[in-house]
Amino acid sequence: MPEPITIATWPFGKTAVEAAMKVLARGEPALDAALAGAQAVEDDTSIRNSVGFGSLPDRLGRLTLDACVMDGRTLACGSVACVEHIRHPAALARRVMEKTPHVMLVGDGAKWFALQQGFPLEVPYTAESIKEWVDAHPDLKKKAEKAKKEPARADGASEINLQWGAPPAPGSEFNHDTVTVLSLDKKGHLGGVCTTSGLAYKLPGRVGDSPLIGAGLYVDDEAGAAGGTGVGEEIIRIGGSLFIAEQIRAGKSPQEACELACKRANAAAGRRGVHPARVAFLALDPKGNVGAACTEKADFKYAVGRGEKVELLQAKEIGP
Numbered sequence: 001m002p003e004p005i006t007i008a009t010w011p012f013g014k015t016a017v018e019a020a021m022k023v024l025a026r027g028e029p030a031l032d033a034a035l036a037g038a039q040a041v042e043d044d045t046s047i048r049n050s051v052g053f054g055s056l057p058d059r060l061g062r063l064t065l066d067a068c069v070m071d072g073r074t075l076a077c078g079s080v081a082c083v084e085h086i087r088h089p090a091a092l093a094r095r096v097m098e099k100t101p102h103v104m105l106v107g108d109g110a111k112w113f114a115l116q117q118g119f120p121l122e123v124p125y126t127a128e129s130i131k132e133w134v135d136a137h138p139d140l141k142k143k144a145e146k147a148k149k150e151p152a153r154a155d156g157a158s159e160i161n162l163q164w165g166a167p168p169a170p171g172s173e174f175n176h177d178t179v180t181v182l183s184l185d186k187k188g189h190l191g192g193v194c195t196t197s198g199l200a201y202k203l204p205g206r207v208g209d210s211p212l213i214g215a216g217l218y219v220d221d222e223a224g225a226a227g228g229t230g231v232g233e234e235i236i237r238i239g240g241s242l243f244i245a246e247q248i249r250a251g252k253s254p255q256e257a258c259e260l261a262c263k264r265a266n267a268a269a270g271r272r273g274v275h276p277a278r279v280a281f282l283a284l285d286p287k288g289n290v291g292a293a294c295t296e297k298a299d300f301k302y303a304v305g306r307g308e309k310v311e312l313l314q315a316k317e318i319g320p
């Protein structure tokens with residue numbers, strides 16, 4: 001029987017790992033553990049610029065969340081994207097997996113489903129997150145002040161809506177706002193959860209890699225579990241997490257597979273003149289081997305829990 005283990009992205013992944021390890025110690029399934037870990041981070045509004053309520057919103061100041069879950073034993077998976085006013089998007093993704101024949105619900109549909117499932121609608125903003133949004137948009141603030149003094153536009157469009165400006169350049173507003181949690185339970189099954197508010201100040205409606213099965217997360221007991229963080233567009237482009245799981249299936253170690261995914265992301269980004277891709281990956285196989293890598297300058301740290309011990313490790317940086 002393997003020793004239970006959990007790994008999670010970024011320094012706040014320690015919070016996730018601690019919560020998940022308690023669940024694994026009771027002999028409960030990997031997916032339950034990974035979800036408990038992810039939810040502990042969603043609930044912690046003191047983790048600045050991070051996952052869940054209190055994290056950084058989109059261009060219009062709306063907080064929209066993305067999450068997904070996957071069970072390595074059955075390949076059952078569920079996902080929600082661009083969902084507002086729901087505190088626990090990862091738990092909602094699990095309901096999509098368990099209560100619907102679908103894999104993914106988005107926007108209002110995801111919110112209606114949440115209501116039907118008894119999730120409360122809540123206001124997700126904190127004083128800090130509102131202030132940070134205003135400070136990050138000095139141009140919009142000035143335009144909004146000016147708009148107040150001008151006659152209403154005939155088409156009813158708000159000055160703010162018209163002034164989104166260019167979308168954030170990939171990587172230019174990169175913030176660490178995604179927790180991916182991968183667990184291996186006492187029975188040798190893998191489970192994974194990913195939850196995020198996405199890139200800060202993203203265009204409204206933008207969806208990254210995090211809720212996409214195969215991009216931000218993939219979990220298969222017969223291969224391995226993998227997750228990504230960083231610029232979602234670059235992770236989607238290479239199908240990052242599925243790529244890693246398939247490399248493990250073909251015989252690579254989780255570490256080798258994560259490094260290959262970083263190389264591939266750098267090569268793909270390089271074809272558009274972008275370097276480095278600014279992504280990071282972590283992986284876990286059914287024997288308990290762990291891997292993690294990031295592209296140059298991503299400074300990716302991840303948490304690993306085995307037994308009582310939880311440590312924060314630095315991922316290897318991969319150049320072109």
Ligand code: SD4
Pocket residue numbers: 175176177178196197198199207208209210228229230231232233
């Ligand atoms: C996204 N991959 O929405 C996410 C962002 C992220 O730490 O991982 N931030 O593109």
